[in-house]
Amino acid sequence: MLAGIDDVDWQSLGHAYTGSATDVPAKADLGKAGRPRTDTMVSYLRELEATHYTNADTDETPGILRRLHRRLGDRTDIRFPLLMDQLGSPDWGQRMAAINMCGEVLTGLRSPDDEPVVALARQLREPELRLNKAALDELRHLAPIAHVVADDVVTFVEEFSAGTRSHETGPGWDDTAVGKVIDVLALQGDERIVNTLASVVGRLPDPPRNLERWLTALGRYTAAELGPVLHERLVALGPDDRSTAGDRLVGGLGVLVVLRYVE
Numbered sequence: 060m061l062a063g064i065d066d067v068d069w070q071s072l073g074h075a076y077t078g079s080a081t082d083v084p085a086k087a088d089l090g091k092a093g094r095p096r097t098d099t100m101v102s103y104l105r106e107l108e109a110t111h112y113t114n115a116d117t118d119e120t121p122g123i124l125r126r127l128h129r130r131l132g133d134r135t136d137i138r139f140p141l142l143m144d145q146l147g148s149p150d151w152g153q154r155m156a157a158i159n160m161c162g163e164v165l166t167g168l169r170s171p172d173d174e175p176v177v178a179l180a181r182q183l184r185e186p187e188l189r190l191n192k193a194a195l196d197e198l199r200h201l202a203p204i205a206h207v208v209a210d211d212v213v214t215f216v217e218e219f220s221a222g223t224r225s226h227e228t229g230p231g232w233d234d235t236a237v238g239k240v241i242d243v244l245a246l247q248g249d250e251r252i253v254n255t256l257a258s259v260v261g262r263l264p265d266p267p268r269n270l271e272r273w274l275t276a277l278g279r280y281t282a283a284e285l286g287p288v289l290h291e292r293l294v295a296l297g298p299d300d301r302s303t304a305g306d307r308l309v310g311g312l313g314v315l316v317v318l319r320y321v322e
Contacts, residue, residue, distance in 0.1 A: 124156040135168050139175060146178040151187070158182060158193045162200040173207045180208035183215040188227075188236060191215070195239035202246035202276070209249065216240050233268050242269055248276035253284050261288045266307040271314045279318040286315055 145157035182194035218224045227235045244252045274282040293308040
């Protein structure tokens with residue numbers, strides 16, 4: 060088990076989010092008024108793609124999906140329903156490929172609603188950890204619009220604190236599912252996670268690599284709450300320290316100084 064992971068203040072995160080999540084419908088009406096109907100085209104593309112999957116090696120799946128989407132260009136009336144269909148696919152390979160396309164599609168095109176982000180976050184409910192982590196990677200890139208799925212993200216964290224899911228022992232903290240999910244919430248600039256962030260920064264051997272981005276996202280006043288723990292950790296390292304931990308702590312304190320004079 061990762062050093063310090065059991066000491067992280069999970070309870071404060073659960074209390075912070077209780078009763079505060081935005082209600083998100085389980086499934087949006089993709090055929091609502093004003094939106095082009097594309098059932099026939101999407102069905103055709105689905106069947107065409109299925110043929111490709113049948114005849115292609117599994118390793119080619121992401122490339123096939125990427126080429127298909129790029130050929131469709133700015134046809135959002137087709138691309139978003141197709142992405143939604145693939146995110147709900149029972150085929151694990153198709154769904155993983157769709158997850159890996161979400162960041163590109165959702166940052167490059169404007170979705171008519173929040174449903175693609177909701178469908179992406181829904182992957183956190185699956186028992187397969189690789190699906191969970193792939194979804195979290197994309198949600199990190201979508202932080203400015205991912206606040207609508209805070210419900211699913213926090214529930215995922217709570218499953219670890221409740222023991223429903225087991226902590227990973229192999230990768231470094233930043234690359235664990237827990238590290239990724241806290242990263243998602245911090246990059247959204249959600250002030251309710253600040254106590255958990257202070258616990259993470261104070262207890263892990265090396266501060267998370269995205270520490271500076273967290274502080275920037277949190278803004279001047281909320282980020283300032285992490286100032287004492289950053290200073291305490293840095294003082295404990297000593298003046299001659301040249302470690303990665305020291306570099307990240309100095310970088311974090313530098314962000315606080317910049318925020319103080321810029322905002």
